[in-house]
Amino acid sequence: MSKVGFIGLGIMGGPMAANLVKAGHEVIGHNRSRAKVDKLVADGGRAAASVAEAVRDAEVVFTMLPDSPDVEAVVLGEDGVLANAAPGTLLIDCSTIRPDVSRRVAEAAAEKGVRALDAPVSGGEPGAIGGTLSIMVGGEAEDFAAAQDVLGAVGSTIVHVGPSGAGQTVKAANQLIVAGNIGLVAEALVFLEAHGVDTEAGLRVLAGGLAGSAVLDAKGGKMREREFAPGFRLELHHKDMGIVQAAAREAGLSIPLGSLVSQLVAAAVAQGDGGLDHSGLLRQIAQLNGRD
CATH class of the missing domain: 3.40.50.720 (NAD(P)-binding Rossmann-like Domain)
Known part of the structure; x- marks a missing residue:
């Protein structure tokens, strides 16, 4: 030991x-x-x-x-x-x-x-x-x-x-995927709510198909309940998306979807939600649609 x-x-x-x-x-x-x-x-x-x-x-x-x-x-x-x-x-x-x-x-x-x-x-x-x-x-x-x-x-x-630095590069890719996934789960949930669908049932069946993901499993229920006690704070994901953007620029890459979700995360932090769990990005998506 x-x-x-x-x-x-x-x-x-x-x-x-x-x-x-x-x-x-x-x-x-x-x-x-x-x-x-x-x-x-x-x-x-x-x-x-x-x-x-x-x-x-x-x-x-x-x-x-x-x-x-x-x-x-x-x-x-x-x-x-x-x-x-x-x-x-x-x-x-x-x-x-x-x-x-x-x-x-x-x-x-x-x-x-x-x-x-x-x-x-x-x-x-x-x-x-x-x-x-x-x-x-x-x-x-x-x-x-x-x-x-x-x-x-x-x-x-x-x-x-x-080699050294490769772990951080893979982590940046991880955070890119997670942020995009959270953003899409949030949009899907607002979409279901707008159509009056039973969101518990809707997310359950989505989780069983190709739309299923670790993010949906871990965050979907809490997003439904608007429960955003921090497991990983939005302000830290905002920092991580800055790492993604800088590394993409360094490599001369365009990451259009990543850039969009990065701006959504930045807006959520700017509006005071940085201390929430990163699933709290739902609040930003809901606000864009005039919903709570």
Whole structure:
């Protein structure tokens, strides 16, 4: 079993760290808010008062942070991960950030003798709690092999997708598909409601056919009930769609459907819905149609 430092114990990171504890790893966690650290301690982990304390004796370090600047500050900062990690430490960043930042982190890590993987995840809070996340991993093949034990404690679909930054590129594609799917489920639901159809029955039969999807299964019922407690906040999906747009421009690509849903997500955030679950995009679609 490994000594694991875990930095970022939010909606996703907290359950992931707890699953590492359940798998028998020694986990020491750090988070900006103390309550999240206390929850990990209650789950059997240990508390770290700083990034340095979480990293210093760890064989593996996980980071699960909101955005690219957060990862840069925590990993590359003066008293950050690389300043305190021993050579040979395995750094696994599960945040969703720009691919170019992941590549820069990997280069800086290599200079310190630290092995870096970008390993963003999909599956939301239920997947984090259940240890069933899909994990798309970029980095060296031998480092991916070394990470199998710890990644297996938090995910069930774990795939090496290429060199550093490739994991983030696949995650961007994931977020593009999820946002588009949520937008279309929202439009379908508003369409059914406008025609007076029993939406519970309608979504159930749609889920059983070619229109079925993980998004429809996970979000359809909550969208029907207008229940938008955050599992993954719209403001974070807005950030992710910015990553998609920037990466598409870098590659000289046109993504017309992605651009449209990106604007819808941006409008929802601008109108104050950023703290809602990303299925709260339904509110924007409904508003466009004069419905609640």
